[in-house]
Amino acid sequence: xxxxxxxxxxxxxxxxxxxxxxxxxxxxxxxxxxxxxxxxxxxxxxxxxxxxxxxxxxxxxxxxxxxxxxxxxxxxxxxxxxxxxxxxxxxxxxxxxxxxxxxxxxxxxxxxxxxxxxxxxxxxxxxxxxxxxxxxxxxxxxxxxxxxxxxxxxxxxxxxxxxxxxxxxxxxxxxxxxxxxxxxxxxxxxxxxxxxxxxxxxxxxxxxxxxxxxxxxxxxxxxxxxxxxxxxxxxxxxxxxxxxxxxxxxxxxxxxxxxxxxxxxxxxxxxxxxxxxxxxxxxxxxxxxxxxxxxxxxxxxxxxxxxxxxxxxxxxxxxxxxxxxxxxxxxxxxxxxxxxxxxxxxxxxxxxxxxxxx
DNA sequence: CGATTTTGACCCGCGC
DNA sequence: GCGCGGGTCAAAATCG
Numbered sequence: 001x002x003x004x005x006x007x008x009x010x011x012x013x014x015x016x017x018x019x020x021x022x023x024x025x026x027x028x029x030x031x032x033x034x035x036x037x038x039x040x041x042x043x044x045x046x047x048x049x050x051x052x053x054x055x056x057x058x059x060x061x062x063x064x065x066x067x068x069x070x071x072x073x074x075x076x077x078x079x080x081x082x083x084x085x086x087x088x089x090x091x092x093x094x095x096x097x098x099x100x101x102x103x104x105x106x107x108x109x110x111x112x113x114x115x116x117x118x119x120x121x122x123x124x125x126x127x128x129x130x131x132x133x134x135x136x137x138x139x140x141x142x143x144x145x146x147x148x149x150x151x152x153x154x155x156x157x158x159x160x161x162x163x164x165x166x167x168x169x170x171x172x173x174x175x176x177x178x179x180x181x182x183x184x185x186x187x188x189x190x191x192x193x194x195x196x197x198x199x200x201x202x203x204x205x206x207x208x209x210x211x212x213x214x215x216x217x218x219x220x221x222x223x224x225x226x227x228x229x230x231x232x233x234x235x236x237x238x239x240x241x242x243x244x245x246x247x248x249x250x251x252x253x254x255x256x257x258x259x260x261x262x263x264x265x266x267x268x269x270x271x272x273x274x275x276x277x278x279x280x281x282x283x284x285x286x287x288x289x290x291x292x293x294x295x296x297x298x299x300x301x302x303x304x305x306x307x308x309x310x311x312x313x314x315x316x317x318x319x320x321x322x323x324x325x326x327x328x329x330x331x332x333x334x335x336x337x338x339x340x341x342x343x344x345x346x347x348x349x350x351x352x353x354x355x356x357x358x
Numbered sequence: 359c360g361a362t363t364t365t366g367a368c369c370c371g372c373g374c
Numbered sequence: 375g376c377g378c379g380g381g382t383c384a385a386a387a388t389c390g
Contacts (some may be wrong), residue, residue, distance in 0.1 A: 134363060136382060149381070153362095163381095 114241050115197035116177040117166070119248040125164050126176055129190030130154055132162065143168040155184030173249055179241075200244040 125148075125315055132150035140147045143332045146168040152160040160180040169175035186194050 133361085135384095138366075138380070138382095141379065147380090161381095 036072050096229075113201045114177050114179045114243040115200045116175060116243050116245040117193075117197070117248060118173055118245060120172050121174040122172065122328065123174070124148075125150075126174060127188055128176075128193040130160075130182075130194070140165065152180075152182065154182070154186075158183045177243070196246065200246055 117126075125132070131153045133153040134148055134150050136149040137146050138149075143165065145168065147163055147165040150164065151156040152161050152162075158177065158180075160182050162179065163175075163177040165175050165177075167175055181198075182194060
Protein backbone atom coordinates (compact mmCIF):
# COMPACT_ATOMS: atom_id res chain seq x y z
CA UNK A 1 0.00 0.00 0.00
CA UNK A 2 2.75 2.37 0.94
CA UNK A 3 4.57 1.52 -2.26
CA UNK A 4 1.50 2.24 -4.32
CA UNK A 5 0.91 5.51 -2.62
CA UNK A 6 4.52 6.47 -2.89
CA UNK A 7 4.49 5.61 -6.57
CA UNK A 8 1.38 7.70 -7.10
CA UNK A 9 2.92 10.58 -5.30
CA UNK A 10 6.14 10.35 -7.28
CA UNK A 11 4.20 10.19 -10.50
CA UNK A 12 2.15 13.22 -9.64
CA UNK A 13 5.19 15.10 -8.48
CA UNK A 14 7.15 14.36 -11.65
CA UNK A 15 4.28 15.34 -13.85
CA UNK A 16 3.87 18.54 -11.95
CA UNK A 17 7.54 19.41 -12.26
CA UNK A 18 7.40 18.57 -15.95
CA UNK A 19 4.45 20.84 -16.52
CA UNK A 20 6.09 23.52 -14.47
CA UNK A 21 9.07 23.39 -16.78
CA UNK A 22 6.77 23.60 -19.78
CA UNK A 23 5.08 26.58 -18.27
CA UNK A 24 8.43 28.21 -17.63
CA UNK A 25 9.44 27.73 -21.23
CA UNK A 26 6.20 29.13 -22.57
CA UNK A 27 6.16 32.34 -20.64
CA UNK A 28 8.52 35.29 -20.67
CA UNK A 29 7.03 36.92 -17.63
CA UNK A 30 9.47 36.23 -14.85
CA UNK A 31 7.04 37.20 -12.14
CA UNK A 32 5.03 34.09 -12.89
CA UNK A 33 7.76 31.92 -11.51
CA UNK A 34 9.75 32.48 -8.37
CA UNK A 35 12.26 29.89 -7.23
CA UNK A 36 10.77 27.31 -9.54
CA UNK A 37 7.32 27.55 -8.03
CA UNK A 38 4.13 29.11 -9.22
CA UNK A 39 3.23 32.46 -7.78
CA UNK A 40 -0.33 33.52 -7.33
CA UNK A 41 -1.45 35.40 -10.41
CA UNK A 42 -4.63 35.12 -12.36
CA UNK A 43 -6.51 32.02 -11.38
CA UNK A 44 -4.10 29.27 -10.43
CA UNK A 45 -3.35 28.57 -14.07
CA UNK A 46 -0.49 26.18 -13.37
CA UNK A 47 -2.53 23.90 -11.18
CA UNK A 48 -5.41 23.94 -13.62
CA UNK A 49 -3.15 23.09 -16.49
CA UNK A 50 -1.70 20.31 -14.43
CA UNK A 51 -5.09 18.91 -13.68
CA UNK A 52 -6.61 19.29 -17.12
CA UNK A 53 -3.66 18.36 -19.27
CA UNK A 54 -4.17 15.47 -21.69
CA UNK A 55 -3.13 12.14 -20.27
CA UNK A 56 -1.13 11.21 -23.36
CA UNK A 57 0.94 14.34 -23.11
CA UNK A 58 1.68 13.66 -19.51
CA UNK A 59 2.50 10.02 -20.06
CA UNK A 60 4.97 10.93 -22.78
CA UNK A 61 6.66 13.37 -20.50
CA UNK A 62 7.55 11.20 -17.62
CA UNK A 63 7.20 7.56 -16.79
CA UNK A 64 6.48 6.78 -13.17
CA UNK A 65 9.58 5.72 -11.36
CA UNK A 66 9.64 2.06 -10.41
CA UNK A 67 8.85 1.66 -6.80
CA UNK A 68 11.74 0.18 -4.93
CA UNK A 69 12.49 -0.04 -1.26
CA UNK A 70 15.30 2.42 -1.88
CA UNK A 71 13.24 5.15 -3.36
CA UNK A 72 10.53 4.43 -0.86
CA UNK A 73 12.84 5.65 1.83
CA UNK A 74 14.64 8.19 -0.27
CA UNK A 75 11.58 10.35 -0.77
CA UNK A 76 12.41 13.20 1.54
CA UNK A 77 9.84 15.35 3.22
CA UNK A 78 10.94 18.50 1.37
CA UNK A 79 9.53 16.95 -1.81
CA UNK A 80 6.24 16.40 -0.14
CA UNK A 81 6.44 19.90 1.17
CA UNK A 82 7.01 21.18 -2.34
CA UNK A 83 3.92 19.43 -3.61
CA UNK A 84 2.02 20.75 -0.67
CA UNK A 85 3.13 24.27 -1.51
CA UNK A 86 2.26 23.87 -5.13
CA UNK A 87 -1.20 22.62 -4.31
CA UNK A 88 -1.60 25.36 -1.83
CA UNK A 89 -0.53 28.02 -4.28
CA UNK A 90 -3.25 26.95 -6.60
CA UNK A 91 -5.68 27.79 -3.84
CA UNK A 92 -4.33 31.23 -3.20
CA UNK A 93 -6.39 33.22 -5.66
CA UNK A 94 -9.53 31.93 -4.03
CA UNK A 95 -8.40 32.42 -0.47
CA UNK A 96 -6.44 35.62 -0.81
CA UNK A 97 -8.21 38.90 -1.37
CA UNK A 98 -6.87 40.89 -4.25
CA UNK A 99 -6.22 44.19 -2.58
CA UNK A 100 -4.35 45.27 0.50
CA UNK A 101 -7.41 46.38 2.44
CA UNK A 102 -9.16 43.09 1.94
CA UNK A 103 -5.98 41.28 2.87
CA UNK A 104 -5.73 43.21 6.11
CA UNK A 105 -9.30 42.28 6.89
CA UNK A 106 -8.60 38.67 6.07
CA UNK A 107 -5.59 38.60 8.37
CA UNK A 108 -7.62 40.11 11.15
CA UNK A 109 -10.27 37.47 10.57
CA UNK A 110 -7.62 34.79 10.66
CA UNK A 111 -6.56 35.93 14.09
CA UNK A 112 -10.10 36.04 15.36
CA UNK A 113 -11.36 32.82 13.84
CA UNK A 114 -12.23 30.27 16.47
CA UNK A 115 -12.76 26.58 16.56
CA UNK A 116 -15.06 25.20 19.20
CA UNK A 117 -14.93 21.51 20.10
CA UNK A 118 -17.78 19.85 21.97
CA UNK A 119 -16.86 16.58 23.64
CA UNK A 120 -18.28 14.53 26.46
CA UNK A 121 -15.85 14.49 29.33
CA UNK A 122 -16.03 14.34 33.09
CA UNK A 123 -12.59 15.87 33.37
CA UNK A 124 -12.25 19.62 33.83
CA UNK A 125 -10.29 19.84 30.59
CA UNK A 126 -9.66 17.54 27.64
CA UNK A 127 -6.12 16.37 27.04
CA UNK A 128 -5.18 17.78 23.63
CA UNK A 129 -1.43 17.26 23.96
CA UNK A 130 -0.51 20.87 24.60
CA UNK A 131 0.53 22.54 27.84
CA UNK A 132 -1.77 25.24 29.08
CA UNK A 133 -1.68 27.78 31.85
CA UNK A 134 -4.86 29.15 33.32
CA UNK A 135 -4.93 32.92 33.40
CA UNK A 136 -8.49 33.71 34.24
CA UNK A 137 -11.95 32.49 35.08
CA UNK A 138 -15.25 34.24 34.68
CA UNK A 139 -18.89 33.53 35.14
CA UNK A 140 -20.49 33.80 31.74
CA UNK A 141 -24.00 35.10 31.35
CA UNK A 142 -26.60 32.38 30.95
CA UNK A 143 -24.39 29.58 32.20
CA UNK A 144 -24.04 28.56 35.85
CA UNK A 145 -20.68 27.00 35.08
CA UNK A 146 -17.63 29.27 35.04
CA UNK A 147 -15.59 29.75 31.89
CA UNK A 148 -11.86 29.17 32.26
CA UNK A 149 -9.22 30.89 30.12
CA UNK A 150 -5.97 29.18 29.23
CA UNK A 151 -2.94 30.16 27.17
CA UNK A 152 -0.41 27.83 25.60
CA UNK A 153 2.82 27.56 27.58
CA UNK A 154 4.74 25.24 25.28
CA UNK A 155 6.73 28.19 23.97
CA UNK A 156 7.32 31.69 25.19
CA UNK A 157 4.99 34.06 23.42
CA UNK A 158 2.79 31.45 21.80
CA UNK A 159 -0.44 33.34 21.06
CA UNK A 160 -2.80 30.36 21.19
CA UNK A 161 -5.53 30.58 23.79
CA UNK A 162 -8.46 28.45 24.66
CA UNK A 163 -11.62 28.73 26.67
CA UNK A 164 -13.12 25.80 28.52
CA UNK A 165 -16.70 25.75 29.69
CA UNK A 166 -19.33 23.16 30.43
CA UNK A 167 -22.49 23.21 28.37
CA UNK A 168 -25.35 24.78 30.29
CA UNK A 169 -27.90 22.29 28.88
CA UNK A 170 -25.79 19.17 29.36
CA UNK A 171 -23.01 19.51 31.88
CA UNK A 172 -21.39 16.30 30.75
CA UNK A 173 -20.39 18.15 27.58
CA UNK A 174 -17.20 20.12 27.69
CA UNK A 175 -16.91 23.00 25.21
CA UNK A 176 -13.34 23.93 24.34
CA UNK A 177 -12.76 26.93 22.09
CA UNK A 178 -9.37 27.43 20.45
CA UNK A 179 -8.07 30.71 19.06
CA UNK A 180 -4.77 31.56 17.42
CA UNK A 181 -1.82 29.83 15.80
CA UNK A 182 0.93 27.95 17.58
CA UNK A 183 4.33 29.57 17.04
CA UNK A 184 6.31 26.43 17.82
CA UNK A 185 6.57 22.75 16.86
CA UNK A 186 3.94 20.55 18.37
CA UNK A 187 4.44 17.18 20.03
CA UNK A 188 2.84 14.21 18.24
CA UNK A 189 0.12 14.01 20.86
CA UNK A 190 -0.96 17.55 20.03
CA UNK A 191 -0.99 17.12 16.27
CA UNK A 192 -4.47 15.63 15.77
CA UNK A 193 -6.30 18.34 17.65
CA UNK A 194 -4.11 21.18 16.37
CA UNK A 195 -4.48 20.05 12.78
CA UNK A 196 -8.18 19.46 13.14
CA UNK A 197 -8.81 22.89 14.55
CA UNK A 198 -6.54 24.46 11.93
CA UNK A 199 -8.41 22.69 9.16
CA UNK A 200 -11.75 23.62 10.60
CA UNK A 201 -10.68 27.24 10.94
CA UNK A 202 -9.60 27.28 7.32
CA UNK A 203 -12.89 25.75 6.27
CA UNK A 204 -14.60 28.51 8.14
CA UNK A 205 -12.49 31.25 6.60
CA UNK A 206 -12.53 29.93 3.07
CA UNK A 207 -16.27 29.46 3.35
CA UNK A 208 -16.84 32.95 4.61
CA UNK A 209 -14.59 34.48 1.99
CA UNK A 210 -15.95 32.53 -0.92
CA UNK A 211 -19.12 34.53 -1.07
CA UNK A 212 -19.34 38.28 -1.07
CA UNK A 213 -22.62 38.41 0.81
CA UNK A 214 -21.26 36.58 3.83
CA UNK A 215 -23.50 33.56 3.40
CA UNK A 216 -21.72 30.33 4.16
CA UNK A 217 -21.58 27.60 1.60
CA UNK A 218 -23.28 24.73 3.44
CA UNK A 219 -21.66 22.11 1.22
CA UNK A 220 -18.12 23.29 1.71
CA UNK A 221 -17.43 21.62 5.00
CA UNK A 222 -19.02 18.36 3.96
CA UNK A 223 -16.96 18.35 0.77
CA UNK A 224 -13.69 19.05 2.49
CA UNK A 225 -14.34 16.78 5.44
CA UNK A 226 -16.33 14.12 3.62
CA UNK A 227 -16.15 11.52 6.35
CA UNK A 228 -17.78 13.73 8.89
CA UNK A 229 -21.50 13.48 9.16
CA UNK A 230 -23.23 16.68 8.23
CA UNK A 231 -24.38 17.22 11.77
CA UNK A 232 -20.89 16.90 13.19
CA UNK A 233 -19.51 20.29 12.26
CA UNK A 234 -21.31 23.58 11.98
CA UNK A 235 -20.23 27.00 10.84
CA UNK A 236 -21.22 30.24 12.43
CA UNK A 237 -20.52 33.72 11.19
CA UNK A 238 -22.25 35.35 14.11
CA UNK A 239 -20.49 38.10 15.95
CA UNK A 240 -18.11 38.76 17.48
CA UNK A 241 -15.92 36.07 15.94
CA UNK A 242 -16.51 33.56 13.16
CA UNK A 243 -16.59 30.15 14.79
CA UNK A 244 -16.68 26.60 13.55
CA UNK A 245 -18.01 24.03 15.99
CA UNK A 246 -16.90 20.40 15.88
CA UNK A 247 -19.44 18.34 17.74
CA UNK A 248 -17.75 15.17 18.98
CA UNK A 249 -20.68 14.24 21.19
CA UNK A 250 -22.75 12.73 18.39
CA UNK A 251 -22.66 9.52 16.43
CA UNK A 252 -20.09 10.15 13.69
CA UNK A 253 -21.09 7.20 11.50
CA UNK A 254 -21.81 8.40 7.97
CA UNK A 255 -24.60 7.42 5.64
CA UNK A 256 -22.69 4.44 4.33
CA UNK A 257 -22.17 3.06 7.78
CA UNK A 258 -18.51 3.95 7.72
CA UNK A 259 -16.97 5.22 10.87
CA UNK A 260 -14.09 7.69 10.79
CA UNK A 261 -12.17 5.08 12.71
CA UNK A 262 -11.31 3.56 9.35
CA UNK A 263 -8.64 6.25 9.15
CA UNK A 264 -7.10 5.03 12.35
CA UNK A 265 -5.13 2.25 10.72
CA UNK A 266 -1.85 1.83 12.49
CA UNK A 267 -2.51 4.69 14.82
CA UNK A 268 -2.41 4.25 18.57
CA UNK A 269 -5.74 4.51 20.30
CA UNK A 270 -6.07 6.47 23.46
CA UNK A 271 -9.28 6.83 25.34
CA UNK A 272 -7.91 7.52 28.75
CA UNK A 273 -9.87 9.43 31.32
CA UNK A 274 -10.46 12.99 30.30
CA UNK A 275 -9.00 12.55 26.86
CA UNK A 276 -10.38 13.73 23.58
CA UNK A 277 -12.10 11.07 21.47
CA UNK A 278 -8.95 10.91 19.41
CA UNK A 279 -10.33 8.51 16.88
CA UNK A 280 -12.55 11.30 15.63
CA UNK A 281 -9.92 13.98 15.79
CA UNK A 282 -7.50 11.69 14.01
CA UNK A 283 -10.01 11.09 11.24
CA UNK A 284 -10.51 14.81 10.78
CA UNK A 285 -6.77 15.27 10.97
CA UNK A 286 -6.05 12.72 8.28
CA UNK A 287 -8.87 13.82 6.06
CA UNK A 288 -7.93 17.47 6.33
CA UNK A 289 -4.49 16.74 4.93
CA UNK A 290 -5.92 15.73 1.65
CA UNK A 291 -7.99 18.84 1.34
CA UNK A 292 -4.86 20.99 1.42
CA UNK A 293 -6.24 22.76 4.42
CA UNK A 294 -3.53 22.31 6.95
CA UNK A 295 -1.03 23.76 4.52
CA UNK A 296 -2.53 27.16 5.01
CA UNK A 297 0.50 28.80 6.56
CA UNK A 298 1.07 30.53 3.24
CA UNK A 299 -2.32 32.09 3.13
CA UNK A 300 -2.33 33.87 6.42
CA UNK A 301 -1.03 31.56 9.08
CA UNK A 302 -4.25 29.97 10.19
CA UNK A 303 -2.63 26.58 10.54
CA UNK A 304 -1.76 25.58 14.03
CA UNK A 305 1.12 23.50 12.76
CA UNK A 306 4.64 24.72 12.69
CA UNK A 307 5.96 24.81 9.09
CA UNK A 308 8.60 22.20 9.83
CA UNK A 309 5.89 19.76 10.78
CA UNK A 310 3.76 20.12 7.70
CA UNK A 311 5.87 18.05 5.36
CA UNK A 312 6.19 15.24 7.85
CA UNK A 313 2.48 15.48 8.46
CA UNK A 314 1.81 14.79 4.81
CA UNK A 315 4.07 11.77 4.73
CA UNK A 316 2.45 10.52 7.91
CA UNK A 317 -0.91 10.91 6.26
CA UNK A 318 0.27 8.93 3.26
CA UNK A 319 1.09 6.05 5.53
CA UNK A 320 -2.16 6.38 7.44
CA UNK A 321 -4.78 6.52 4.71
CA UNK A 322 -5.57 3.46 2.61
CA UNK A 323 -6.88 5.45 -0.32
CA UNK A 324 -4.40 8.24 -0.77
CA UNK A 325 -4.78 8.70 -4.48
CA UNK A 326 -8.54 8.90 -4.36
CA UNK A 327 -8.38 11.29 -1.46
CA UNK A 328 -5.80 13.41 -3.24
CA UNK A 329 -7.93 13.51 -6.36
CA UNK A 330 -10.92 14.53 -4.28
CA UNK A 331 -8.89 17.21 -2.58
CA UNK A 332 -7.59 18.58 -5.86
CA UNK A 333 -11.06 18.53 -7.30
CA UNK A 334 -12.25 20.59 -4.37
CA UNK A 335 -9.45 23.06 -5.01
CA UNK A 336 -10.33 23.56 -8.65
CA UNK A 337 -14.04 23.56 -7.99
CA UNK A 338 -14.88 20.32 -9.78
CA UNK A 339 -17.17 17.65 -8.41
CA UNK A 340 -15.44 14.95 -6.35
CA UNK A 341 -14.49 11.88 -8.37
CA UNK A 342 -16.91 9.02 -8.40
CA UNK A 343 -15.89 5.43 -7.97
CA UNK A 344 -16.26 4.64 -11.67
CA UNK A 345 -13.67 7.23 -12.66
CA UNK A 346 -16.18 8.96 -14.85
CA UNK A 347 -14.57 12.36 -14.62
CA UNK A 348 -11.57 12.41 -16.95
CA UNK A 349 -10.87 16.07 -16.21
CA UNK A 350 -9.75 15.38 -12.71
CA UNK A 351 -6.93 12.98 -13.31
CA UNK A 352 -6.20 10.39 -15.92
CA UNK A 353 -7.83 7.12 -15.03
CA UNK A 354 -4.67 5.04 -15.25
CA UNK A 355 -3.07 7.08 -12.54
CA UNK A 356 -6.27 7.37 -10.60
CA UNK A 357 -6.67 3.61 -10.52
CA UNK A 358 -3.38 3.31 -8.74
C1' DC B 359 11.51 28.60 45.33
C1' DG B 360 9.63 28.50 40.88
C1' DA B 361 5.43 27.31 38.58
C1' DT B 362 0.66 27.43 38.60
C1' DT B 363 -3.94 28.77 40.14
C1' DT B 364 -7.17 31.99 42.12
C1' DT B 365 -9.68 36.08 42.01
C1' DG B 366 -10.80 40.91 42.13
C1' DA B 367 -9.67 44.84 39.33
C1' DC B 368 -9.28 46.75 35.08
C1' DC B 369 -9.91 47.50 30.05
C1' DC B 370 -12.62 47.64 26.01
C1' DG B 371 -16.33 47.08 22.74
C1' DC B 372 -21.12 47.30 22.16
C1' DG B 373 -25.94 48.54 22.71
C1' DC B 374 -29.10 51.71 24.58
C1' DG C 375 -22.39 58.88 28.67
C1' DC C 376 -23.54 54.79 31.00
C1' DG C 377 -24.04 50.02 32.05
C1' DC C 378 -23.15 45.38 30.77
C1' DG C 379 -20.51 41.49 29.49
C1' DG C 380 -16.34 39.35 27.71
C1' DG C 381 -11.58 39.11 28.14
C1' DT C 382 -7.09 40.05 30.41
C1' DC C 383 -3.96 41.49 34.06
C1' DA C 384 -1.48 40.89 38.14
C1' DA C 385 -0.96 40.31 43.10
C1' DA C 386 -1.79 36.87 46.42
C1' DA C 387 -2.33 32.16 47.46
C1' DT C 388 -1.28 27.50 46.66
C1' DC C 389 1.24 23.58 45.00
C1' DG C 390 5.03 20.38 44.23
